[in-house]
Each structure stands twice: as structure tokens, then as C-alpha cells.
Amino acid sequence: MNRRKFFKNGSLFALGASVLNPLNAGATPKDFDTYKKSKKAKNIIILVSDGMSTGTLNMADLYLSRKMGTGSNWLQLYRDNKATRGLMDMASLNSIVTDSAAASSSWGGGFRINNGGLNTSPTGEKHLPIWQKFKKAGKMAGCVTTVPITHATPAGFCVNSKTRKDQAGIAEKYLGLNFDIMMGGGNEYFSPDKREDKVDMYQKFANKGYEVVKTREQMLAANTKKPILGVFSDGGLPYTIDRNNDKELAKNVPTLAEMTQKAIDRMKNHPEGFVLQVEAGKVDWAAHGNDIAGLIYDQTAHDEAVKVAIDFADSNDDTLVIITTDHGNSNPGTISGSNANKNFDSIQNYKHSNEWILNGISRESTIQQIKERIEYANNFEVTDKEAIALLKSYAIIKTEDGLYNPRNLPFKLMAEIQKQHNSVSWISQHHSSDYVEIAMYGPGSDLLKPFIKNTDLHYLMLEAAEVENKF
Numbered sequence: 339m340n341r342r343k344f345f346k347n348g349s350l351f352a353l354g355a356s357v358l359n360p361l362n363a364g365a366t367p368k369d370f371d372t373y374k375k376s377k378k379a380k381n382i383i384i385l386v387s388d389g390m391s392t393g394t395l396n397m398a399d400l401y402l403s404r405k406m407g408t409g410s411n412w413l414q415l416y417r418d419n420k421a422t423r424g425l426m427d428m429a430s431l432n433s434i435v436t437d438s439a440a441a442s443s444s445w446g447g448g449f450r451i452n453n454g455g456l457n458t459s460p461t462g463e464k465h466l467p468i469w470q471k472f473k474k475a476g477k478m479a480g481c482v483t484t485v486p487i488t489h490a491t492p493a494g495f496c497v498n499s500k501t502r503k504d505q506a507g508i509a510e511k512y513l514g515l516n517f518d519i520m521m522g523g524g525n526e527y528f529s530p531d532k533r534e535d536k537v538d539m540y541q542k543f544a545n546k547g548y549e550v551v552k553t554r555e556q557m558l559a560a561n562t563k564k565p566i567l568g569v570f571s572d573g574g575l576p577y578t579i580d581r582n583n584d585k586e587l588a589k590n591v592p593t594l595a596e597m598t599q600k601a602i603d604r605m606k607n608h609p610e611g612f613v614l615q616v617e618a619g620k621v622d623w624a625a626h627g628n629d630i631a632g633l634i635y636d637q638t639a640h641d642e643a644v645k646v647a648i649d650f651a652d653s654n655d656d657t658l659v660i661i662t663t664d665h666g667n668s669n670p671g672t673i674s675g676s677n678a679n680k681n682f683d684s685i686q687n688y689k690h691s692n693e694w695i696l697n698g699i700s701r702e703s704t705i706q707q708i709k710e711r712i713e714y715a716n717n718f719e720v721t722d723k724e725a726i727a728l729l730k731s732y733a734i735i736k737t738e739d740g741l742y743n744p745r746n747l748p749f750k751l752m753a754e755i756q757k758q759h760n761s762v763s764w765i766s767q768h769h770s771s772d773y774v775e776i777a778m779y780g781p782g783s784d785l786l787k788p789f790i791k792n793t794d795l796h797y798l799m800l801e802a803a804e805v806e807n808k809f
């Protein structure tokens with residue numbers, strides 16, 4: 339089926355410029371790049387840095403430029419003029435500020451829904467998730483993430499659920515849908531020791547022919563002839579910076595780039611092609627915690643996965659790579675001051691996330707212990723007054739349960755203290771309504787216009803792959 343016929347068949351994304359723009363009709367022959375852009379995408383790899391504000395993208399590039407001499411792989415696509423790019427309006431049905439479930443559902447189901455749901459309208463109508471559409475079209479499909487594999491962003495491409503919170507139920511839904519690779523965290527939703535119903539989901543996946551892997555070594559050695567379920571931690575995977583500075587974690591937990599490579603290796607020889615979602619989920623969690631080391635190092639881990647995808651697309655020119663985020667979060671930025679350069683560069687010497695710092699402090703800690711822990715992790719000294727203020731916040735009994743901060747650790751105060759030393763500031767600890775950056779590389783990238791709605795991406799992916807929206 340050619341693209342022209344596809345338009346007739348009712349794509350909602352029917353304004354392909356090369357077809358409808360009379361200025362292009364019969365014009366000069368397309369050069370090779372244009373040809374590559376407009377051919378059919380057999381494979382799609384979509385990489386989502388969850389909760390990535392523009393400042394996060396910028397700071398990761400600045401961080402890499404100043405440390406390594408070259409910026410991020412994502413922005414290198416722009417520097418080399420290799421990608422198309424646009425802004426995307428991510429509003430959900432009930433709010434200009436989306437959550438990850440409604441955001442992923444807008445791409446996954448092609449409809450805006452209320453925050454908190456997965457491909458389910460307020461009246462209960464179910465929208466078939468896009469990875470199921472691609473499976474029906476004969477492709478392989480999978481997801482890899484640094485948060486539970488049952489979390490909102492992968493789930494929004496894969497299942498219908500009234501609520502994102504039913505992660506144990508989402509694990510069961512995955513089992514019935516025969517996805518080809520699913521890897522991330524989330525042991526608590528698969529292990530019989532952790533699940534309320536005591537069901538051994540690992541055994542169930544193994545019974546269906548999955549290779550089940552739980553460590554980095556097992557993952558790297560996994561047989562790519564079989565579908566793979568990989569679960570490497572109870573909840574989310576550790577932050578990249580904490581993993582990199584802990585031998586045990588580095589040995590047991592794969593990087594996002596390694597998972598991406600494995601997923602590609604598993605699916606690349608499939609005659610009908612494949613679709614893969616890659617999520618840097620903890621960029622969002624770090625933003626909720628105003629945790630700069632968690633944020634920048636996980637964004638660079640996402641960027642390493644971008645390189646894996648681009649390298650594959652460079653040698654397989656029937657592969658469309660989409661790089662984006664689902665919403666802003668806490669909108670960090672580097673702020674001006676006489677020491678801005680030096681302060682920002684000091685992040686290069688950080689050894690651990692704020693989560694690591696604060697989880698190691700308790701009511702029983704001494705002022706000296708707090709000061710030593712922060713100096714070890716961040717390479718600067720806090721004052722006695724600041725250490726006392728941190729300690730005091732452990733004494734306050736908190737009643738509210740936070741989704742991303744169940745222990746109510748003093749993340750905000752820690753970021754305020756750090757700001758004097760690293761010049762990074764945050765507007766809040768929550769999602770923001772920002773239009774988000776989206777970039778495309780490879781066949782179908784010509785379909786991206788400078789400003790799109792989140793739901794447009796659903797139809798764009800189907801159109802790029804020339805999969806009819808008939809299911």
C-alpha cells in the first residue's frame with residue numbers, strides 16, 4: 339500500500355506536505371535524504387525521557403559538552419541537521435498538565451483521556467493500544483524502561499486499564515498479549531513473595547516460553563530467539579549515578595542503552611519489523627525530587643540509548659527513531675551568577691543522587707555524619723546550620739504519602755542548599771504544562787510538523803509504518 343492510498347483510507351494525519359503541497363508536485367527529484375525520510379518505516383524505536391523539561395535537555399547537553407567536549411547525541415542530530423523536530427502539546431482530557439498515563443495513552447490509543455487512566459475514556463470506552471495494533475500487523479513489539487515495566491509509560495502503549503495504579507493487574511495483561519521483550523524494574527508485581535495474590539508471574543511467563551532474566555549478566559547472555567522478560571529491581575532501577583558508583587549495582591543492573599541493544603537484537607531479524615519503546619523513567623522521578631545528579635546522569639543514560647537507536651537506524655535505513663518526552667517536570671535551569679560556570683561544572687564531581695544522600699540520614703544521625711555524607715557525595719561542605727535544618731526535617735512526623743517520595747525525605751531543602759553550590763534552580767516538584775520537544779530521524783520523519791498534538795503521534799506512527807488503522 340502506498341501512502342497516497344493510505345490517506346484515502348482515512349488516516350487522521352492526512353496533511354502530508356509532499357502529497358498536498360502543490361509546490362512540491364512534480365518538482366525536482368528527491369535527493370537521497372528526502373527519499374530515505376519518505377520511505378516506509380519497517381521499524382519504529384521511540385525513546386521517551388519521562389518528565390524531561392527543556393532545561394533538562396539543555397543541561398544534559400551543556401554538562402556533556404563541558405565535560406567531554408561533545409554534547410548529547412540528541413542535540414547532535416540538530417547540530418548535524420539530521421532530524422526533523424517540533425513541539426508537541428501534551429494536554430490530557432481533563433488538564434493542561436498531563437500525568438504519564440494520559441500522556442502515554444494519547445500516543446498509545448490516539449485519544450486524550452483523563453489523568454490516571456490507560457487507554458480508557460471517562461465513559462469506559464477502550465482504545466486499542468498501538469503496540470497491540472502493530473502486533474496484529476505482524477510486527478514484534480516491546481518496551482524497556484528504568485522504572486517498573488508495568489509503569490504508566492510502557493503500559494500506555496500496551497494495555498487498557500481504568501487506572502495506572504493496578505500494576506499487578508497490568509503484569510497479568512502483559513502475559514496475555516505476547517510482547518516480545520519487556521524489561522525494567524517492578525519485581526514487586528511479578529514475584530509471588532511480593533504480590534498480594536501470591537501468584538508467581540515469573541513462572542507464568544516462563545511457561546509461555548519467555549526467557550526470564552533478573553541480572554545484567556543474565557540479560558546480556560539471554561537467547562534472542564525467545565521472548566524476554568527482564569526485571570532487575572523491586573521498584574524503579576537505581577539512578578545511573580548511584581549504579582555507576584556501586585560495584586554491586588553496576589554488576590547486577592543493566593543500563594538503559596544495554597537493554598535497548600538487547601531489545602533490538604531480539605527483534606531486528608523479524609521479517610515484518612518491530613516497534614520498541616525505550617523509557618528513561620527516572621528522569622521524571624529525579625525531577626520530582628529536585629535531584630540534579632539523579633536527573634542529569636539519567637538523562638545522559640537516555641542519551642546513550644538514543645545513540646544505540648541512531649546507530650541501528652544508520653545501518654538499517656527502514657527504521658524510524660522518535661525522541662521525545664511526555665511532559666515537563668519541575669522545570670530546572672542553570673541560573674546566572676558570577677560562579678555559574680564553576681558551580682554547574684561541580685556537578686561533574688558528584689558521586690551520588692540526593693535520594694542516596696537523604697536515604698542514608700536518619701533521626702539518629704549526627705551533624706558531623708550529615709556533613710561528611712554530603713561532602714562525600716557532592717564534594718562541598720554544608721554549614722552546621724544547614725545540617726541541623728536537614729536533621730530537623732527527619733524529626734517531623736509526616737502523614738501524607740507521596741507517590742515519588744514515600745518517606746517524605748527533605749528533597750526540597752537539599753536542592754535549596756545545593757543551589758548555592760551548583761547554580762541549578764527548580765520551579766516546583768511537579769509536572770508542568772510545557773509543550774515538549776519531539777525529534778524524528780529516518781523514514782517517516784518528514785511527517786512531523788513544527789507543532790503537533792500528542793494524539794497526532796499515534797496516527798503518525800501508523801502512517802509512517804503504513805499500518806492501516808483498521809483494528
Ligand SMILES: [Zn+2]
Nearest residue numbers: 388389438664
Ligand atoms: Zn511522565
